[in-house]
Amino acid sequence: MSAPTLDEIRTRDAADPLNGFRDRFVIPDGLVYLDGNSLGCLPKATPDRIADVVAREWGEDLIRSWNTNDWINAPRRVGAKIAGLIGANDDEVVIADSTSINVFKVLSACLQLDPKRSVLLSERGNFPTDVYMMQGLSALSGGRVATRLVEPDDVIAALDSDAAALLLTQVHYKTGRMRDMAAVTKAAHDKGVPVIWDLSHSAGAVPVDLNASNADFAVGCGYKYLNGGPGAPAFLFAAKRHHEAVFPALSGWLGHEAPFDFDDTYRPAPGIDRFQCGTPGILAISALEVGVDLIAEAGMEALREKSRALSDLFLDLMAERCSEYGFEPACPADSAERGSQASFHHENGYAIMQAIIARGVIGDFRAPDILRFGFAPLYNRFEDVWQAVETIRTVMAEEAWRDPQFQSRRAVT
Amino acid sequence: MSAPTLDEIRTRDAADPLNGFRDRFVIPDGLVYLDGNSLGCLPKATPDRIADVVAREWGEDLIRSWNTNDWINAPRRVGAKIAGLIGANDDEVVIADSTSINVFKVLSACLQLDPKRSVLLSERGNFPTDVYMMQGLSALSGGRVATRLVEPDDVIAALDSDAAALLLTQVHYKTGRMRDMAAVTKAAHDKGVPVIWDLSHSAGAVPVDLNASNADFAVGCGYKYLNGGPGAPAFLFAAKRHHEAVFPALSGWLGHEAPFDFDDTYRPAPGIDRFQCGTPGILAISALEVGVDLIAEAGMEALREKSRALSDLFLDLMAERCSEYGFEPACPADSAERGSQASFHHENGYAIMQAIIARGVIGDFRAPDILRFGFAPLYNRFEDVWQAVETIRTVMAEEAWRDPQFQSRRAVT
Known part of the structure; x- marks a missing residue:
């Protein structure tokens, strides 16, 4: 069975019962963020909540907040x-x-x-x-x-x-x-x-x-x-x-x-x-x-169901579209044995990750050779998965990861 | 030597080289806050700084902030x-x-x-x-x-x-x-x-x-x-x-x-x-x-000089205006041996502190019998000290602390 087309994927997003949650997060324009397993996205309600804790609870109520708030x-x-x-x-x-x-x-x-x-x-x-x-x-x-x-x-x-x-x-x-x-x-x-x-x-x-x-x-x-x-x-x-x-x-x-x-x-x-x-x-x-x-x-059962579908789709698309580029799955093939993430070994993993980050798809690298992608079903769409794999494919096809700018290690990987 | 009058105190505030810092803090209207040694006041610059860290550094830059920010x-x-x-x-x-x-x-x-x-x-x-x-x-x-x-x-x-x-x-x-x-x-x-x-x-x-x-x-x-x-x-x-x-x-x-x-x-x-x-x-x-x-x-030397003057004034005014109410100093008399605070023993300390807090002067109580007042020279004025002692005096003179509402212990004292 071949992986779905982009049109089919968009239909899945439209039918996703959790799709309303994405709009409750700040998602930077053009970014495909598959690193919520390292730092989750900002809920839109958070800035107001923090501002209230700072301005009213701390600023106005001061020490009394230990009791009154x-x-x-x-x-x-x-x-x-x-x-x-x-x-x-x-x-x-x-x-x-x-x-x-x-x-x-x-x-x-x-x-x-x-x-x-x-x-x-x-x-x-x-x-x-x-x-x-x-x-x-x-x-x-x-x-x-x-x-x-x-x-x-x-x-x-x-x-x-x-x-x-x-x-x-x-x-x-x-x-x-x-x-x-x-x-x-x-x-x-x-x-x-x-x-x-x-x-x-x-x-x-x-x-x-x-x-x-x-x-x-x-x-x-x-x-x-x-x-x-x-x-x-x-x-x-x-x-x-x-x-x-x-x-x-x-x-x-x-x-x-x-x-x-x-x-x-x-x-x-x-x-x-x-x-x-x-x-x-x-x-x-x-x-x-x-x-x-x-x-x-959202509820954990609904989140889990979507999470499994997201990571399954990622693995299917990688198998179909990136099979010739040397990625070796590092995660279990069965989503029942897998958390909300997928990962691959690749000898050039560090540079590849930097190259796809430069193109707006954020995962992370874990030494010595793992590219890791997290799926946050509250805000990740099936289309994000498509775009991520497509970006990986073009970075590999164009050998864009060979650029010297992607070789030098940053403080935090 | 008798303690200064309120007019003299206001003249000291006007001449205080640190007096510009008070306006850089949120000071709730009508509050005399002498509890900065428990929770310091909110700097006015803090809400914007936190809002930027939340909205831009977390919300937009996400995981990249570990390096870029x-x-x-x-x-x-x-x-x-x-x-x-x-x-x-x-x-x-x-x-x-x-x-x-x-x-x-x-x-x-x-x-x-x-x-x-x-x-x-x-x-x-x-x-x-x-x-x-x-x-x-x-x-x-x-x-x-x-x-x-x-x-x-x-x-x-x-x-x-x-x-x-x-x-x-x-x-x-x-x-x-x-x-x-x-x-x-x-x-x-x-x-x-x-x-x-x-x-x-x-x-x-x-x-x-x-x-x-x-x-x-x-x-x-x-x-x-x-x-x-x-x-x-x-x-x-x-x-x-x-x-x-x-x-x-x-x-x-x-x-x-x-x-x-x-x-x-x-x-x-x-x-x-x-x-x-x-x-x-x-x-x-x-x-x-x-x-x-x-x-x-502000600099620690200038802060220390004002801090000593604030706590000295507090002790002088307490000695002059509240001598008959049974407060026993718990802090050293010499400001050279004292931090930026003053404290007193009183057998009814808990209720007295609640009563003065109810009148807008915030210090804190420390078991078993200590009323504690902190002086934050960045934002506390000499007039705050005057008002605090005046509030203590009236609470004692009116026996306002006997009100039942001031007897029951809160979770945080």
């Missing part, structure tokens, strides 16, 4: 909204800090659940910050805590009585490979190992059901599919059954039972609040809330 | 500006995370400098998050690291060969007592103990010279005197001589030597960059930069 509950309020996207209860998710910091919190929490276990387990090639935080925690422990990285397919076999935590990203940032959360969690629990799911490429991209999977902890990012803005704060999930067992390693004042007692002794707040640490960044949480609301309004 | 260097760029306020070199300060998280980073760094030392030392009544982070780190260590709190005047005597770090807030959040940074640091170094200075109530409030004091590490807050907005990111100072010795415990990907190599092994970035962790919050850093620029433009 409920700033103090913002981390829980937005956390509860994210809970609804990832199969968690409202009182199991909180907004706090960065994904990296939250990884440290839940790794150190796992070490408390069974003090006889001291190995932090993950896969090679996991998103670096996850394994780096393991390594920092290990170094801090002075050798008491070890880290172990195994090949992705060997993770289950590596579960043993020393493992204190299994830390995995559900949707791999390069390959888009999606783990079976329920099956992996069960296999880990069978060996007594709690599981931490990094949902950075899942939240807002694929339906997640943490509690149906009996997950222990999770973390995730606010600035990708949740459209929370550059460096948006992250979220943390802890299953209710673990809350009271954890004495937070990052025991900041806003995780205290009574922060305004200004007591000299840390006593963890009840429940999920103990995973807060310092004073929350209100501007950033307010921006994140707008993005989360849009995802919730 | 130099987002990747924002933590260093704003850190360097703060360095100029605190006697540090440009490459010794970085914006990252919260004050609490940064306390954890530098405490764990100190533990690496001399592994034979394992006691984290601070004073009782230090700002809670500082001692809480000590306690969390100790709990995480499984007993290897201990914490010790002593009375404020016993800190020097408590320095011993077990002490791995002395963590002190330079200007105490309740009393405003200002530590002699150079003398304390020297005393600690004489015992081989590195010193961490919490500058949350110093940065932008009093001149600080970290390197002249030979300080080891420092942290501080962006949302108080630096006017960075609610929950603004914090800063971290590490003396250059310590950079290469520290393997960060919070070893996130943006503290890596080559984050975009996506390598499986953490290698600390050279210099201060290793104290970054996750992806920086660009909206919040951009807001912070506006506030820092204003402080830098």
Whole structure:
């Protein structure tokens, strides 16, 4: 079966039940943006929301806003909204800090659940910050805590009585490979190992059901599919059954039972609040809330259906129109096993990506050789996919990527 | 000598060389805001700056902004500006995370400098998050690291060969007592103990010279005197001589030597960059930069001179006009030993503070019995001080604080 024509693709866009959402985002003229898995687009409602938080809540109400504008509950309020996207209860998710910091919190929490276990387990090639935080925690422990990285397919076999935590990203940032959360969690629990799911490429991209999977902890990012803005704060999930067992390693004042007692002794707040640490960044949480609301309004099932169709179309068109240019799929062929992205190996991947970016199609490059394209079904159209593949085809046919301007590495790739 | 009259005070405001700065802040009508040490006022330039970051940098330039709008260097760029306020070199300060998280980073760094030392030392009544982070780190260590709190005047005597770090807030959040940074640091170094200075109530409030004091590490807050907005990111100072010795415990990907190599092994970035962790919050850093620029433009010496005059006037007027109402100064009488604040004990402090807030004078209450007033010389006038004391006087004379509405505690005090 051949891939659809551009006319057929435009018909699909016209019939897309989510097509009204695109107009609720700022999409720069002429841009095909397939990098929402790195930084999501700006919702049109966000500038007004931030302006109001700045001018009225900060400027006029000042310190009183902690009470009158409920700033103090913002981390829980937005956390509860994210809970609804990832199969968690409202009182199991909180907004706090960065994904990296939250990884440290839940790794150190796992070490408390069974003090006889001291190995932090993950896969090679996991998103670096996850394994780096393991390594920092290990170094801090002075050798008491070890880290172990195994090949992705060997993770289950590596579960043993020393493992204190299994830390995995559900949707791999390069390959888009999606783990079976329920099956992996069960296999880990069978060996007594709690599981931490990094949902950075899942939240807002694929339906997640943490509690149906009996997950222990999770973390995730606010600035990708949740459209929370550059460096948006992250979220943390802890299953209710673990809350009271954890004495937070990052025991900041806003995780205290009574922060305004200004007591000299840390006593963890009840429940999920103990995973807060310092004073929350209100501007950033307010921006994140707008993005989360849009995802919730669209609904994860509808988003997933369109997401699968977008990435399927991309792979079909690449196979049909770019087969002679040496792109090797890096993602699973079956969309059921794939997150909301597609990726390809190519030895000239860096220069090719720069060349297509110069022509208005934005994906990103991930060392050593991966071209990565994210699909944000809230604002990406099927026609975007067509244009992206057509741009790749012409860049390859014209060998435009050979231009010297596309060879030199920028600070951020 | 009696305190000046209102006419004399207005003459002082008219002659104040900093009086032009007040108009560069949003000051709500009729409000006397003496809580800039909790949340600084909104600079008038901030809304436009944030709107531009949101609409243009995020909305239009999207992911490209990490390079084209130099987002990747924002933590260093704003850190360097703060360095100029605190006697540090440009490459010794970085914006990252919260004050609490940064306390954890530098405490764990100190533990690496001399592994034979394992006691984290601070004073009782230090700002809670500082001692809480000590306690969390100790709990995480499984007993290897201990914490010790002593009375404020016993800190020097408590320095011993077990002490791995002395963590002190330079200007105490309740009393405003200002530590002699150079003398304390020297005393600690004489015992081989590195010193961490919490500058949350110093940065932008009093001149600080970290390197002249030979300080080891420092942290501080962006949302108080630096006017960075609610929950603004914090800063971290590490003396250059310590950079290469520290393997960060919070070893996130943006503290890596080559984050975009996506390598499986953490290698600390050279210099201060290793104290970054996750992806920086660009909206919040951009807001912070506006506030820092204003402080830098005014200059710390001029700010300090006015700050001392403001707090002296407040104490003089309180002594003259409110002597019969039972307020007991909680701050040093000599402004040379005081930060940019004044505070009083009063057994009915909570209700009194609520009553004066209801009349448009905002300070804050700090348990168990402290009324606290901060002076932000960029925007506070001498007349504000007059009005504040006059409001306190009438609230006491009329016993307005007895109203039941002022007795019930709010979530945030």
